[in-house]
Amino acid sequence: MSSRVRPIVRRWLSISLSTLYLGAAPLALADSAILEGERFHPQVGEHGMVATSHYLASQIAHDVLAKGGNAVDAAVTAGFALAVTQPRSGNIGGGGFMLISDEQRDEVIAIDYREKAPAAAYATMFQNDQGEAVPQLSRFTHNASGVPGTVAGLALALDKYGTLSLAEALAPAITLAEEGFSVPPRFAEGLEQAQDRLKQWDSTRKVFYKPDGSNYRAGERFRQPDLAATLKRIAAKGPREFYEGETARLISAEMQRHGGLMTAQDLADYQPRIRQPVHGNYRGYDVYAMSPPSSGGAHIVQMLNILEGYDIHAMGFNSARTIHLMAEAMQRAYADRAKYLGDPDFVDVPLAGLTSPAYAAKLRAEIPLDHATPSTEIAAGKPLPYESNETTHFSIADDNGLAVSNTYTINFSYGSGIVVDGAGFLLNNEMDDFSAKPGAPNAYGLIGGEANKVEPRKRMLSSMTPTIVKKDGKNFLITGSPGGSRIITTTLQVVMNVIDHGMNIQSAVSAPRIHHQWLPDEIRIEDGISPDTQALLEAMGHTLSQQAAMGAAQSILIEPDGTFTGGADPRRSTSSAMGL
Template sequence: MTRYRLLRTLTITIALWSGSAANVVMAQSSAILEGERFHPVVGEHGMVATSHYLASQVAHDVLEKGGNAVDAAVTAGFALAVTQPRSGNIGGGGFMLISDEKSGKVIAIDYREKAPAAAYETMFQNEAGDAVPRLSRFTHNASGVPGTVAGLAMALDQFGTMTLAEALAPAIQLAEDGFIIPPRFAEGLAQSRDRLKQWASTRKVFYKPDGSLYRAGQRFRQPDLAATLKRIAAKGPREFYEGETARLIAKEMKAHGGIMTAEDLAAYHPSIREPVHGTYRGYDIYAMSPPSSGGAHIVQMLNILEGYDIHAMGFNSARTIHVMAEAMKRAYADRARYLGDTDFVDVPLAGITSKAYANELRAEIDPNRATPSSEIAAGHPLPYESNETTHFSIADDSGLAVSNTYTINFSYGSGIVVDGAGFLLNNEMDDFSAKPGAPNAYGLIGGEANKVEPAKRMLSSMTPTIVKKQGKNFLITGSPGGSRIITTTLQVVMNVIDHGMNIQSAVSAPRIHHQWLPDEIRIEDGISPDTMALLEAMGYEVSQQEAMGAAQSILIEDDGTFTGGADPRRSTSSAIGL
């Protein structure tokens, strides 16, 4: 099959990698055996791909017992809240895309966090009007009203077949009985201990009574989180927003000067939105709409790139990387100017995603020279999520497919556990602009469209994506990665459609990224030195940095076979077929 033709070339290329980024990228997951790093997992009746093998296993069990892809996705989402607390969560928010072949519909569930009612534009500034980063990152006011519980419950209620109690049962068991700690879990807590140990409630959950670290191979239990999940299972999702859990959150806030109230929690509800839709070489592209910026700019970049014969230009050749980078720069410049929460900001989606606009942008691209970012547009880049988001993809043989990305921002969010409830609070308020012109945690400058306002959703880069071929689900993908989420997802789509890769090769292949500002191409190890030299000759500044993203993905072949790609950039990644 053509999708496998690059396997040998890619294997040789990756074998030549060196340096820390290569070590990260080539870390082995439980689903990818030595010598088979570019072979996808195969299933006849469905596929699960998540960033943690325990979440993959419980989702697989749901499918095996007759549940559908939404049932499995909700089960995985809650399991990740237990097993991967740096990004899996019930204290954060995200986006879910659901494609149903039978109805032909693709649904977008927006369960992004909202600013509390008492939030105001200058709340993260000092008396001199300067932004104070600590306030939007490591205090109780850093947290938006969480949406995960309401969002997952909505998906299950409207598109699943299981009860919420059934979907929560595996997570409850994992929290109550515990699980064996993998190396990545132990390393994360060790690396973040100075920040996490500042809060007594957090120390109690993530460190031993004497303050020492949990080690890989030890069992880790979370009784307070188990109790919280049991309450939600017994009383439904509104328990989180109006019951004992809401009381614990409000108490935590009041004790530490937080502005989030019981009324904020009670007022929270997720939204169903129309996904962004575009086409690329005959495939239908569906991705998340605002307050995600990802869908608009995935479609925009693909529209620009459709005008080039990417396959003939070659995978990660200098010419291909050049046009990709030029498309990326223009999309990120537009992101800075136009994107925000559509409940508060008018976003010209139709224009951004139109083929005619892409033709205009493509005409600006010099085939032999990098366009300096200063010549593309003027504006202010907006904040992005941290690397510690998590994505999972699930598909079943009834025609349902789910692409879900959610986060608490940063690694471990604000670092603050709700005392007695056992879960971490997000610090998504840092994704707003603390002050126009002031950099966020990633050195990027805030803009007016993303200023703090009551009940507003902060802009996001999370980009759950589903590609359809002749009406059938074809590719389910998405990624964590902060500002690299959009470009990581773009490259998985291009690797499959333009370069004919199988799904494991598509997610394992080395990636590049350009976000307009700073004006540089960021690349993973694995790009040829000769290619880098050609790019520099075109006028690019090339920056070789750590691995980008973790695109847990599924490809459905023409014969109905499911193939799964677990991204080796996360050592716990796992794809399981049935």
């Protein structure tokens, strides 16, 4: 038990937590908050900060901090609450990554709770007889699901750094699932938009739609009794219940009924991993981000190393020259991603080379200042030496030197769309993040190679990039984002907006974003990039594609005087930052 335990925490949780946000008045206030423009001004606090993609999870995490819990207590409690309130992305049927920075111990660790392929998986399982990739197989079937890691990963974080028991951290989620919550507009709209896919499965239809098949509307109460029962079993028996108890039996039975490869043994064998995060330095700031099997950390550091050679501040925020150089750095990083990145337990990832300033200098020398480099002229480099879309991110920091950056997912919005019958949660479709066939793009257009081919018990490559930036040993910026292939570049731009352009955290999160991933050869842009800038970029030879908003970077900035500021990303209507 950590020395940071404060006895008041358990007493308060047992008495008050289940009633704090479920009554009519608190819910009405929470629901109305999403309409207030002031919510997207920086939130300020002196003793802690939370930023999540759902106001109920933010309120829950805030209250854990306010009553004496630490940042990890709040993060794990929020993670389980999001599994109830935001089932399109929050989950216990998926997996993810968590970074924890502890100033007192002077360490940053990475918890890898990414899903794993079943033992019976094989390289060509998502190809037809002609050897062509069949996307439907890796996205909307029972074999689309990897072995879930969320329960094991969150429990590991709590055991190593928290002060609450797992049962206490699960209490708010259990209450929200059992007693229900008021449906926000985004929740209702999402289920309506996905109904053709979700209603194909009886187990999914009976959880997310009314008995007559109609949709829930904003303001109605939504209850999940099967999920509440699952969470209660985990609270009573511990995290292994999910992998070896009744929940595991329900998952195995679901697989057997539909020809899925995942077995009871696959579940029993699952374990999360503690890894060293990727570490780099950018203009005097220490940057820590997730290591493989996430590609995010390697390429965040790689791109920052390239861009550090330019005076980005003098060039200006989202000027044509700044965007050009960012796009050129992005292209080269994503070309390397396609060739080199995979599960480090299965392939040698040239991490030291990819994150080397010398390698960045070589790539920088190849970048023309006045015209675009066609993607056909860019291939993976030689970063020697070798060494071993629908997602949600939240950031939490306390006044005792703990900071948490967590990104987890079930991949697509609502994952595979398949609810485990009787258990009440959606299965992921993360198997689509493998290379179904080397050279074939996945759902996000990302090209994969041999390093990320399907193999038994292997973790699939990810773009999730939980990131913590430190200055002089102190936590400074906690950030990350959902967004599929755009996660890495979204996180990159939040870091640059703060360090290069001196933005406050809300401006850094809200500012218009761009994205280039090598293939397709285009810069994707959000609304807000000026027409003049677009014309200059096109004159340089860039192809621009204006598309929907990218990411939802819930972020925290800790000022040198100890003041916490939080930025809730307006790209998700339920986002919320709360300070003490």
